[in-house]
Amino acid sequence: MTDRLTARExxxxxxxxxxxxxxxxxxxxxxxxxxSAGPTxxxxxxGSAxxxxxxxxxxxxxxxxxxxxxxxxxxxxxxxxxxxxxxxVLIAFExxxxxxxxxxxxxxxxxxxxxxxxxxxxxxxPLVATGGSRMQExxxxxxxxxxxxxxxxxxxxxxLPQIAVVRDPTxxxxxxTLGAGxxxxxxxxxxxxxxxxxxxxxxxxxxxxxxxxxxxxxxxxDAVVPPEELRGTLGRWLRLLTRPSTTPAAPPKxxxxxxxxxxxxxxxxxxxxxxxxxxxxxAVLRARSPERPRAGAYLDAYFTHRVxxxxxxxxxxxxxxxxxxxxxxxGRTVAYAAQTGTATRPAGYRTAARxxxxxxxxxxxxxxxxxxxxxxxxxxxxxxxxxxxIADLFAAVxxxxxxxxxxxxxxxxxxxxxxxxxxGNTWATPDSYFSVIAPELAAAILKRPPHEVESTADQLRVRxxxxxxxxxxxxxxxxxxxxxxxx
Numbered sequence: 208m209t210d211r212l213t214a215r216e217x218x219x220x221x222x223x224x225x226x227x228x229x230x231x232x233x234x235x236x237x238x239x240x241x242x243s244a245g246p247t248x249x250x251x252x253x254g255s256a257x258x259x260x261x262x263x264x265x266x267x268x269x270x271x272x273x274x275x276x277x278x279x280x281x282x283x284x285x286x287x288x289x290x291x292x293x294x295x296v297l298i299a300f301e302x303x304x305x306x307x308x309x310x311x312x313x314x315x316x317x318x319x320x321x322x323x324x325x326x327x328x329x330x331x332x333p334l335v336a337t338g339g340s341r342m343q344e345x346x347x348x349x350x351x352x353x354x355x356x357x358x359x360x361x362x363x364x365x366x367l368p369q370i371a372v373v374r375d376p377t378x379x380x381x382x383x384t385l386g387a388g389x390x391x392x393x394x395x396x397x398x399x400x401x402x403x404x405x406x407x408x409x410x411x412x413x414x415x416x417x418x419x420x421x422x423x424x425x426x427x428x429d430a431v432v433p434p435e436e437l438r439g440t441l442g443r444w445l446r447l448l449t450r451p452s453t454t455p456a457a458p459p460k461x462x463x464x465x466x467x468x469x470x471x472x473x474x475x476x477x478x479x480x481x482x483x484x485x486x487x488x489x490a491v492l493r494a495r496s497p498e499r500p501r502a503g504a505y506l507d508a509y510f511t512h513r514v515x516x517x518x519x520x521x522x523x524x525x526x527x528x529x530x531x532x533x534x535x536x537x538g539r540t541v542a543y544a545a546q547t548g549t550a551t552r553p554a555g556y557r558t559a560a561r562x563x564x565x566x567x568x569x570x571x572x573x574x575x576x577x578x579x580x581x582x583x584x585x586x587x588x589x590x591x592x593x594x595x596x597i598a599d600l601f602a603a604v605x606x607x608x609x610x611x612x613x614x615x616x617x618x619x620x621x622x623x624x625x626x627x628x629x630x631g632n633t634w635a636t637p638d639s640y641f642s643v644i645a646p647e648l649a650a651a652i653l654k655r656p657p658h659e660v661e662s663t664a665d666q667l668r669v670r671x672x673x674x675x676x677x678x679x680x681x682x683x684x685x686x687x688x689x690x691x692x693x694x
Contacts, residue, residue, distance in 0.1 A: 211375055212434075213277065214284040214301035217334045221372070221438045222288035222297065229286040230296075233319040235312065260311070263343040269305065277303040282313050282337070285320040287329065291442015293449060296324040298385070299334040300374070307337035309381060310344045314351030317385075321358035330368045330445055335386045338404055339379020352380040359388050366568055368448040370441065373419065373428070378404040387427055390565050391444060391516060393437070394419035394428045426518025426554060443514055447533040450540040451570030455610035457536075459509045459574075461636040461685035462500040483637050483672050483683065487664030490640040490671065494617045499638050502530050502545035502576050505616055509574070510534030513543070516562055523554030523591065528579070531562040533571065542566035544627060545576035548617055550583040553596035559627060560596075560603040567607045575604075575627045577615040580645065582623030600626040614684065615639040615671075633680045640669040641679060 212220065218227050258266040274280055282304040288297050298320050300307040309317075324331045341348040362369060371389035373382065376399035383402055386392060394400060401417035408417070415421060422428040432440045484490035493499065506513060513534030518524045529552075530545045544559035559575075566573045582593055604611060604626070611629035618624070619641030635641065644652070646664035655663060674680040 211302055211336065213303060214279065214299035214334075217336075217372075217374065218284065218286070218288065218297055218299050220434060221290055221332070221334070221441055223290065223292065223438075227286050227288040227297070229284065230316075230320060230323055232280070233315040235315060259344050260347050261343065261345050266343040269343070273304045277301050279304050281316060282307045282309070283316050285316050287323070287327075290332065290438065290445055293330070293442065293445035295330045295332045295445055296320050297332050297334060300336040300381070302336040302338075302374075302376070305341060306339075307335075307381070308339060308341035308348070309337065309351045309355075310341040310348045311351065313341075314354045317351070317355050318358055321362055324367060325362055325365050328365075328367065330370065330449055331362060332441065332445075333369070333371045333385040333389065334374065335371060335377045335381050336374040337377060337379065337381035339381060349380065352384050355384045356388065359384065363390070363568060366451070366570060368445070368569060370444050370448070372432075372437065372441070373398055373400050373422075375399050376404070378402065378417075387520070390448075392422075392428045393430050393432050393440065393444075394422065395437070396420070396431050396433060400428070423517070424524070425522050426520060426524045426558070427522075429516045429518065430514075440514075443512065444533075447514060447535065447540045448569055448571070452539050452572055453570070453610070454539075454572065455632065456541045456572045456574040456612040458612055458614040458634040458684050459505050459576075459616075461616075461638065462504055462508060463498070463636070463638050484640075484670050486661070487640070487667060487669045487673075488646070488661040490669055491618075491642075491646060491664055493638045494619075494640050496638070499617060501617070502547045502578060505576055505614075506530065506534065506543060506545060510536055510541070510543075516558065516565075519554045519557030519561060519596075521554070521557055523552070523557065525552040525555030525558065528552050528583075529555030529559055531558050533566075540571050542571050542573045543575070544573065546579040546624070546627060548578045548580075550581060551579045551623055552583045553588055553591040553593045556582075556593075556596035556600045556626060560600045563600075563603040563607055563611070567603075567609045570609055572609055573607065573611045573629075575611065575613045575629065577613060577619050577624045577627050577633075577641075578617035578639075579620050579624050580618050581620035597622060597626045604629060615641055615680065619669075620645060631681075634682055634684050635671040635674055635680045636684055637671055639671055641674055642667050642669040 279301045282301050284299045369389040370391045371386050373386045373394045377386050398419040400419045400422045419431050423431050513532050515532035528549045533542050544562050613629040613633040615635040621644050646660050650660045650663045671683045
């Protein structure tokens with residue numbers, strides 16, 4: 208468990224100095240609706256009957272004690288501030304006020320804050336610490352989650368990012384709406400995070416499963432960030448996610464042209480000058496060479512700095528197979544989804560689809576790097592829904608309105624690679640190939656002897672220059688002039 212910061216303390220931790228301005232309290236009308244006005248405080252727990260809408264004995268007294276103890280009038284503090292120089296709407300929960308629980312007036316404040324964000328085109332940063340819905344208001348408290356979900360959807364449709372910071376604790380409906388429902392989820396180390404609060408879990412439940420670190424491992428949290436790094440991390444995210452662009456990302460320059468494997472031995476640098484592979488089998492060996500640069504090297508060379516999203520929001524991650532996030536390239540933001548040269552797992556495809564859809568909503572161009580022998584095809588991958596995950600990525604790329612650029616940097620293994628490729632805007636490096644199937648597998652299916660694998664690779668026309676001639680890719684970057692239409 209981390210030290211529990213108050214709402215004002217977490218605001219001070221993330222906001223640039225002296226920039227926080229609190230939003231006015233919405234005033235609840237007798238009909239139950241709320242309007243944004245001055246700081247007038249209604250007398251009942253929801254501006255109606257004493258002791259709240261259920262007439263819960265002692266509720267008003269409990270609220271009064273909470274207000275005296277915390278100095279707040281509700282469980283959330285909402286306002287605007289600069290974070291790393293970017294103005295955003297901050298929603299800070301005060302756990303000391305009835306456990307940061309959501310009631311009707313909490314819902315009023317949240318609705319007002321989201322409406323202000325949309326009216327002023329500001330990103331939203333929920334700083335969540337809550338135990339869930341307020342029992343003293345019964346179902347009227349629980350239905351605030353529907354109001355919050357609606358506001359989140361409207362804000363998403365407006366093309367504004369939502370970056371949540373989950374603190375200790377973040378449980379119940381607050382986690383299931385403001386936290387897990389955000390575009391990007393950051394967490395403080397050791398925070399208790401989960402749908403089930405500590406008092407309602409099974410007696411034998413492993414407490415380690417309900418932590419920020421466990422949620423990150425399960426793909427529900429993008430990063431666990433120490434408090435001292437939170438302002439800088441949030442500032443980078445906000446700067447990157449608030450810079451839309453309609454210009455496609457330029458394909459990266461090749462890093463390893465002509466340094467792939469020798470077609471004769473399969474190891475070591477290829478002799479002779481850098482250039483395009485002479486045969487299909489040479490293209491395959493170049494792409495498979497352990498000396499060829501992988502995704503990490505390309506991303507480091509392309510971006511000044513970058514931040515990563517991690518996880519498919521369905522319980523899985525694929526950090527060894529797919530790298531996703533946003534970066535700064537020559538002063539503008541580009542989203543990226545990059546295969547790393549291994550067999551891509553279902554969680555990797557789902558994370559890439561999540562990345563592309565988020566970039567599409569925010570109007571940020573996307574760069575994808577293709578490099579995989581193919582999709583993972585083991586039994587566990589099938590149980591994890593490999594086919595559905597690949598289908599979802601195909602759909603995300605096909606539906607994207609933001610420009611998508613693809614560079615094949617290594618192996619392009621069948622549909623598991625093609626799912627990440629942009630139709631009409633895919634490029635290749637001299638050290639790459641793209642094939643309907645691996646040459647070895649094609650020969651096996653065709654019942655050819657092993658010595659015919661190399662000739663099969665030629666027949667498949669997998670070389671970069673073959674792909675240009677076939678119209679599969681637009682051109683070869685960094686090699687001899689090979690673009691569609693000029694031979």
